[in-house]
Amino acid sequence: MGYDLKLKIWRGDSSGGQLVDYTVPVDEGEVVLDAVHHVQAMRSGDLSCRWNCKAGKCGSCSAEINGRPRLMCMTRLSDFDPAEPITITPMRAFPVIKDLVTDVGFNYVKAAEVPAFTPTAEQPQAPFRMAQVDVERSQEFRKCIECFLCQDTCHVVRDHEENKPAFSGPRFFIRYAELDMHPNDALDRKKLVQEERGLGMCNITKCCTEVCPEHIKITDNGIIPMKERVVDVKYDPIRFFRRKPKAETR
Amino acid sequence: MSPAISFAVLSSFVAYATYAAFVNGFYYVKPYISPFYSPCLATVCGGDSHQRIQGANGVPHLGVFGPWWAISPAILILIFPLGFRMTCYYYRRAYYRAFWLSPPACAVAEPHKKYSGETRFPLIMQNIHRYFFYFGLIFNAILTYDAVAAFVESRSPAYGGGHVGLGSFVLLINACLLWAYSLSCHSCRHIVGGRLKHFSKHPLRFKFWGFVTKLNAKHMQLAWASLIFVALTDVYVRLAAAGWLGHGRWI
Ligand code: SF4
Ligand code: SF4
Ligand code: FES
Numbered sequence: 238m239g240y241d242l243k244l245k246i247w248r249g250d251s252s253g254g255q256l257v258d259y260t261v262p263v264d265e266g267e268v269v270l271d272a273v274h275h276v277q278a279m280r281s282g283d284l285s286c287r288w289n290c291k292a293g294k295c296g297s298c299s300a301e302i303n304g305r306p307r308l309m310c311m312t313r314l315s316d317f318d319p320a321e322p323i324t325i326t327p328m329r330a331f332p333v334i335k336d337l338v339t340d341v342g343f344n345y346v347k348a349a350e351v352p353a354f355t356p357t358a359e360q361p362q363a364p365f366r367m368a369q370v371d372v373e374r375s376q377e378f379r380k381c382i383e384c385f386l387c388q389d390t391c392h393v394v395r396d397h398e399e400n401k402p403a404f405s406g407p408r409f410f411i412r413y414a415e416l417d418m419h420p421n422d423a424l425d426r427k428k429l430v431q432e433e434r435g436l437g438m439c440n441i442t443k444c445c446t447e448v449c450p451e452h453i454k455i456t457d458n459g460i461i462p463m464k465e466r467v468v469d470v471k472y473d474p475i476r477f478f479r480r481k482p483k484a485e486t487r
Numbered sequence: 488m489s490p491a492i493s494f495a496v497l498s499s500f501v502a503y504a505t506y507a508a509f510v511n512g513f514y515y516v517k518p519y520i521s522p523f524y525s526p527c528l529a530t531v532c533g534g535d536s537h538q539r540i541q542g543a544n545g546v547p548h549l550g551v552f553g554p555w556w557a558i559s560p561a562i563l564i565l566i567f568p569l570g571f572r573m574t575c576y577y578y579r580r581a582y583y584r585a586f587w588l589s590p591p592a593c594a595v596a597e598p599h600k601k602y603s604g605e606t607r608f609p610l611i612m613q614n615i616h617r618y619f620f621y622f623g624l625i626f627n628a629i630l631t632y633d634a635v636a637a638f639v640e641s642r643s644p645a646y647g648g649g650h651v652g653l654g655s656f657v658l659l660i661n662a663c664l665l666w667a668y669s670l671s672c673h674s675c676r677h678i679v680g681g682r683l684k685h686f687s688k689h690p691l692r693f694k695f696w697g698f699v700t701k702l703n704a705k706h707m708q709l710a711w712a713s714l715i716f717v718a719l720t721d722v723y724v725r726l727a728a729a730g731w732l733g734h735g736r737w738i
């Protein structure tokens with residue numbers, strides 16, 4: 238059964254903007270992205286938004302729906318009261334380009350800063366022989382679709398622009414964790430991630446985990462294990478003194 | 488658990504624990520000892536012929552300190568479980584959100600001008616959590632001993648023989664919950680296997696890690712259950728020691 242949906246969509250650009258009201262007809266089974274497309278088709282052809290797959294796999298349609306960072310294509314209209322308007326705003330942690338489109342370049346800078354995979358001497362080249370149990374661990378992190386919703390929701394940068402240079406954010410902490418847990422990686426990034434990438438700024442409040450559309454346990458399986466690994470090399474006096482030189486390859 | 492409830496439960500626990508630690512009495516009734524006062528460090532724990540400490544007569548004590556010791560032993564003991572819980576990854580999340588509003592809720596602006604997370608003193612001290620975990624294990628062993636001792640003692644002829652008291656079960660459940668809480672700890676998960684790069688080369692540790700991982704998923708629930716139950720255990724012993732529960736063999 239179709240009905241008329243009220244939307245409030247943020248319109249504007251880097252110089253400022255405001256919420257604009259729209260009413261569009263929607264059908265049963267539709268998602269927020271459909272409603273935005275109806276606005277583009279019927280009410281306002283110049284509304285900008287990013288999307289590609291409409292299947293929750295490309296990570297481009299990230300926005301804030303009623304204040305909560307989510308993928309527009311994975312947010313069903315049936316989750317909301319049809320009588321209430323739905324508010325859609327661009328991701329707040331990143332600079333707006335136009336309407337719902339933000340400049341997520343911050344994340345590409347952080348991605349480029351991650352020291353690349355460095356194979357061990359024993360197996361210097363792909364293909365690597367790995368046991369399934371070792372592969373599984375990093376496979377969870379490989380599910381990431383780079384929607385950057387976790388980066389957007391993390392209060393360390395969301396509320397503190399000044400922290401951006403020193404903080405890589407949850408999406409990249411799981412990248413550091415993945416490499417640190419990789420049996421064929423020989424580079425130790427533990428001190429780097431603590432001292433220069435801001436792992437210590439995370440206070441494990443788990444908002445990144447709450448918004449991740451891929452349900453990656455960012456905090457429990459990535460950030461906390463990484464913090465513990467950092468303790469091994471930086472804050473644990475006993476391990477510090479009796480650390481085996483080859484600990485990195487265990 | 489919502490921040491408001493976390494706030495209420497944590498505050499009540501701290502208030503109750505402070506009260507219970509300062510009372511310095513009513514923590515022992517044969518054969519039960521309150522978890523807040525175990526192990527008993529001073530000989531005065533046992534009370535003397537003049538019953539200096541009510542409800543504490545006959546407590547099994549280590550007596551490391553002599554009778555000159557005047558402070559409530561609970562204050563010394565509670566440093567460890569308190570430190571363990573204060574630096575626990577789950578409680579950190581709960582109190583950063585509920586007490587420090589950092590953040591008050593996801594995607595809700597926090598009220599602080601500056602934010603440095605856990606990079607500076609004092610919060611950088613959170614990194615010693617694993618040491619509190621080790622101490623926690625020692626206390627778990629002591630409380631398990633207390634529970635077993637209560638079973639053994641309450642079956643003795645002095646209690647009618649052949650029956651176990653309710654208090655023994657209270658102590659036992661308390662010890663089990665504390666073990667489950669400790670074993671589900673994130674540091675524990677790291678120590679048993681999480682720090683490895685090759686699970687495949689350490690099959691036994693991988694098994695342990697898998698077991699702790701399962702428990703770890705319930706760490707929040709275990710944190711609350713064990714916190715509340717340890718307070719209830721103290722309440723139980725306290726009421727029994729004060730004679731409120733009557734003198735039947737079931738207490
Ligand atoms: S757990 Fe850490 S990284 Fe994730 S949102 Fe919270 S502060 Fe940011
Ligand atoms: S970790 Fe999850 S929330 Fe973060 S970018 Fe990847 S898929 Fe998106
Ligand atoms: S359009 Fe691809 S994730 Fe939403």
Ligand code: FES
Binds near residue numbers: 616620669671672
């Ligand atoms: S006790 Fe909670 S993480 Fe260690």
